[in-house]
Amino acid sequence: MIDHIRLVSIIQEIAVVIKENKELLTELDQAIGDGDHGINLDRGFSAVKEKLNGLQNKDCGTILNTTAMTLISKVGGASGPLYGTAFMRAGQIVAGKTQITEEDAVKMFDAAIQGIVLRGKANKGDKTMLDALIPAFEIFKTTIEANEGLNTAATKAAEAAKEGVEYTKTIAAKKGRASYLGDRSIGHQDPGATSTYLILKVVSDFLAKEN
Amino acid sequence: MIDHIRLVSIIQEIAVVIKENKELLTELDQAIGDGDHGINLDRGFSAVKEKLNGLQNKDCGTILNTTAMTLISKVGGASGPLYGTAFMRAGQIVAGKTQITEEDAVKMFDAAIQGIVLRGKANKGDKTMLDALIPAFEIFKTTIEANEGLNTAATKAAEAAKEGVEYTKTIAAKKGRASYLGDRSIGHQDPGATSTYLILKVVSDFLAKEN
Amino acid sequence: MKKLINNPELVVEEMLEGIVKAHPNYVKQLEGFNVLVRANAPVKGKVALISGGGSGHEPSHGGFVGKGMLDGAVAGAVFTSPTPDQIFEAIKAVNGGAGVLSIIKNYTGDVMNFEMAAEMAEMEGLEDLEIASVVVDDDVAVENSTWTTGRRGIAGTVFIHKIAGAAAEKGMSLREVKEVAEKVIANVRSMGMSLTPCTVPAAGKPSFTLGENEMEVGLGIHGEPGTHRDEIKTADEITTHLVDKILADIDYSNSEVAVMVNGLGGTPIMELYVINKKVNEILAEKGIKIYKTLVGNYMTSLEMAGASITLLKLDEQLKELLDAAADTPAFTQF
Amino acid sequence: MKKLINNPELVVEEMLEGIVKAHPNYVKQLEGFNVLVRANAPVKGKVALISGGGSGHEPSHGGFVGKGMLDGAVAGAVFTSPTPDQIFEAIKAVNGGAGVLSIIKNYTGDVMNFEMAAEMAEMEGLEDLEIASVVVDDDVAVENSTWTTGRRGIAGTVFIHKIAGAAAEKGMSLREVKEVAEKVIANVRSMGMSLTPCTVPAAGKPSFTLGENEMEVGLGIHGEPGTHRDEIKTADEITTHLVDKILADIDYSNSEVAVMVNGLGGTPIMELYVINKKVNEILAEKGIKIYKTLVGNYMTSLEMAGASITLLKLDEQLKELLDAAADTPAFTQF
Numbered sequence A, B: 001m002i003d004h005i006r007l008v009s010i011i012q013e014i015a016v017v018i019k020e021n022k023e024l025l026t027e028l029d030q031a032i033g034d035g036d037h038g039i040n041l042d043r044g045f046s047a048v049k050e051k052l053n054g055l056q057n058k059d060c061g062t063i064l065n066t067t068a069m070t071l072i073s074k075v076g077g078a079s080g081p082l083y084g085t086a087f088m089r090a091g092q093i094v095a096g097k098t099q100i101t102e103e104d105a106v107k108m109f110d111a112a113i114q115g116i117v118l119r120g121k122a123n124k125g126d127k128t129m130l131d132a133l134i135p136a137f138e139i140f141k142t143t144i145e146a147n148e149g150l151n152t153a154a155t156k157a158a159e160a161a162k163e164g165v166e167y168t169k170t171i172a173a174k175k176g177r178a179s180y181l182g183d184r185s186i187g188h189q190d191p192g193a194t195s196t197y198l199i200l201k202v203v204s205d206f207l208a209k210e211n
Numbered sequence C, D: 001m002k003k004l005i006n007n008p009e010l011v012v013e014e015m016l017e018g019i020v021k022a023h024p025n026y027v028k029q030l031e032g033f034n035v036l037v038r039a040n041a042p043v044k045g046k047v048a049l050i051s052g053g054g055s056g057h058e059p060s061h062g063g064f065v066g067k068g069m070l071d072g073a074v075a076g077a078v079f080t081s082p083t084p085d086q087i088f089e090a091i092k093a094v095n096g097g098a099g100v101l102s103i104i105k106n107y108t109g110d111v112m113n114f115e116m117a118a119e120m121a122e123m124e125g126l127e128d129l130e131i132a133s134v135v136v137d138d139d140v141a142v143e144n145s146t147w148t149t150g151r152r153g154i155a156g157t158v159f160i161h162k163i164a165g166a167a168a169e170k171g172m173s174l175r176e177v178k179e180v181a182e183k184v185i186a187n188v189r190s191m192g193m194s195l196t197p198c199t200v201p202a203a204g205k206p207s208f209t210l211g212e213n214e215m216e217v218g219l220g221i222h223g224e225p226g227t228h229r230d231e232i233k234t235a236d237e238i239t240t241h242l243v244d245k246i247l248a249d250i251d252y253s254n255s256e257v258a259v260m261v262n263g264l265g266g267t268p269i270m271e272l273y274v275i276n277k278k279v280n281e282i283l284a285e286k287g288i289k290i291y292k293t294l295v296g297n298y299m300t301s302l303e304m305a306g307a308s309i310t311l312l313k314l315d316e317q318l319k320e321l322l323d324a325a326a327d328t329p330a331f332t333q334f
């Protein structure tokens, strides 16, 4: 279980890792996009980090909703609305709650993905963050359902996301800016899939560290 | 003595040498000016070369005047009016003549310089073509007056012009574009002085070759 | 990175302040937002037009705020779609009661952020606020297809600003202005190329590198690579390639067109006119009549050296609206 | 050399053709000459204004031919003063009987070639052709002195075009228009800097090289080096340096000024506005009131990245003339 205080810690840790990887993400986006993904996410998560400082005692829904609104109003580009929507949908699942159960976590993950799909109209195989997210969610869900626990599920999810990132290298983009490159995008990993992996890795590392 | 046919040959040879040195003159002008001197003169003298093709049988005045008018209407910049004026003034001395005597040559040289000074209002030491021309004229005149002959006079004039070019490296420009550089122009040789030297060298080489 | 800036993080804010200081008769900034609106906004009873997108495309879009063109422009971070809250503020500030039309360039980010702004407007249930939007996708470099993002919006967008702006100024309704905008979108095509990359200030290094003899063809306006890389050709060859791609896309035969030769920011104006000469020759050969020509920096990519060519097929209505007076910082005509 | 051109030798001719094709309502070319004049030239009974110089400064000067500004513009080779015969043709073509004023930038070549054109006009003894000229020397980078060439003319020249052009349009006599032009010249000061060199097409390589952290300060508009080289500073520091130099030259205190932040061709417009912000702050601090601001590419050096700042001290007459309508390809105002 993740309580509201740990939730804030996790999100703030995400902000730290995004900042560390700002240049990497920007470089990946320069290759097949417009070179702002790292800059965008860092701008957004830096603001989130600050915003959450006073919110440790709020419920998980409020924390996630604040994260979402901050991302939406600070990130811009494609990733802003997408990550914003994801956090918002996840937050709706735990509105008013101060604890996130394993069951909540599966629902949140699912809702986040649905939000992204609804907003961005992309599918698996389009070379987007979904190529990291969807396989991560699938293994996360089966692992939880198999009662292997949150930590294991998160670890497997991060691993699956990493494979998803690798997979994006092999395909041409159909959605987002990289799609304009056509086959030229093959061989490059998707920046959004990469940031998704980084975020999931933070969660799994956080949970692993705690135990 | 130089007759009208040889005069045309000399001027056409000047055009050849200017073309050969187009890049050199342009590079010199890039350092302290606007990088067009070689381009300007080549454009002008190429046109002159073509124009003179049908004029071998005209008088020296006409030949020089045509050269002048062509330079004036093709070169532009500072060097166009200056060289144009020089050739025009020189031509006036031999209007209607088919031969240029030593005496004519001195007068022509003098008139050319006076034309340049009148037009450009520069003096010796301003880092212009005059720093090559004036010493060249002085030695030319004394050599002729000492009855050493046209060839020797021309050779000495070219040598003096070359020294004048060297001298321009030591001074700051006061006239022309290079003057905007102030002391930064010191160390660089003046492009216009250089083209003047090249022209005088053609004359002296031509005369030397003939004997 | 060689740039005349102070702080990459503040460059958009400082630019906007510089714009307002330069053109106080035309524009004002919404306090706390990276939004420029007409100095006299909202214009009562007129359909209002807003546009926006990442910064770095100047004079787009702030330079086109004024009589006969836009009512507001939203400036995102450099090359980054603006956020929904900013767009929403713009919508509210320009609304003069006759509705607000958003002119969106077809980028996933732009489309989504404008969409969310519209949702915000709906959620707030503002009475007296009718909104609509159009999406510009004039770039023929990318094949259109239903399963991809589709085409990009590039310089042709400025024609939407001009013509839909004139329609709004004439007193047309939101529905009518939208129809006009859609007609322009249906008839405008562009394609671009570049000789050099550009550098997003916050990134600090160029978006790509090109060899001394290479150019990128079919690229957008965000410093991204194009559809392919090629050896540099002459202006005539490049122009022919771009115009041919455009002409292959819709049938311009026997029609009258407006031409825009657009510089990407670092291109000498001299070169744009050399291109325009060839555009004229090609169109004359094909019997396509040029009704009006714009040459200049209208939709740029920071300091990128390159150009795009836009053709807009005109009918009588579009001609009249294209000719209507406009008075903005970057485009004025009697 | 990366350029969108066909042939370095023909670039000016091709550009002029492109200009005429783009703006046939504004300008026409004199056949066989690199001269653009108003489409309706000569304008009977009006003092005519011509300007000119090397090409590569576009939109100067051809872009300013039109109502309220110039009557004709003579285009030399790139960065090379035009020849007297071309200037003379321009003078004849624009002469509407009220006299012709030549606006010359203070470069040895320009001055001499215009001078020779005037002599040609005199020699031809044309009746009904009164001519006059003014020489613009607004660049404060170079110390003025009687024994040198004096200062250069740079972007401030555009203010002469605008204001003297308005005076001519108002029906003032040649003497009066010249007086107005001289008043502007006496009150206008500029200074520029650059981050990159530029390449004359026929030369094929850059005019100078700059290190990754270097800039040239106090340079003209012909790709030449400046008065000195310095480490790159922030936009604010650079602006402060340029404005300080200008303010040190004549007394602007308690006066109203027009500001021009001019791009040299390769500068993102974004950066020009960042500079303008700082210009405003400095002038506000000193109590100098800004009456009008122009920001854009007015007097360029091909693709050079850099900017110049111009201040023009105004009185009531200059304000009125600056505000007068103008309608040209590159500058239009109601």
Ligand SMILES: Nc1ncnc2c1ncn2[C@@H]1O[C@H](COP(=O)(O)OP(=O)(O)O)[C@@H](O)[C@H]1O
Residues within 6 Å of the ligand: A029, A033, A034, A035, A036, A037, A038, A040, A041, A076, A077, A078, A079, A080, A082, A116, A119, A120, A121, A122, A127, A128, A129, A130, A175, A176, A177, A190, A191, A192, A193, C079, C080, C081, C108, C109, C110
């Ligand atoms: N329609 C979409 N659905 C899901 N993810 C998308 C979509 N479009 C783009 N993305 C993701 O967004 C990432 C780019 O984000 P970012 O660079 O911040 O925005 P932009 O493309 O607007 O510059 C891509 O790498 C991709 O993973």
Ligand SMILES: Nc1ncnc2c1ncn2[C@@H]1O[C@H](COP(=O)(O)OP(=O)(O)O)[C@@H](O)[C@H]1O
Residues within 6 Å of the ligand: B029, B033, B034, B035, B036, B037, B038, B040, B041, B076, B077, B078, B079, B080, B082, B116, B119, B120, B121, B122, B127, B128, B129, B130, B175, B176, B177, B190, B191, B192, B193, D079, D080, D081, D108, D109, D110
């Ligand atoms: N006032 C002057 N008197 C004599 N020569 C001059 C004068 N001004 C410039 N020059 C000469 O002209 C040369 C430059 O010619 P050019 O590059 O063709 O013209 P521009 O300076 O107009 O580009 C200089 O190197 C100098 O020798």
Ligand SMILES: [Mg+2]
Residues within 6 Å of the ligand: A029, A033, A034, A035, A036, A037, A077, A177
């Ligand atoms: Mg991006």
Ligand SMILES: [Mg+2]
Residues within 6 Å of the ligand: B029, B033, B034, B035, B036, B037, B077, B177
């Ligand atoms: Mg020169």
Ligand SMILES: [Mg+2]
Residues within 6 Å of the ligand: A034, A036, A077, A078, C054, C079, C080, C081, C109
């Ligand atoms: Mg972006």
Ligand SMILES: [Mg+2]
Residues within 6 Å of the ligand: B034, B036, B077, B078, D054, D079, D080, D081, D109
């Ligand atoms: Mg020159």
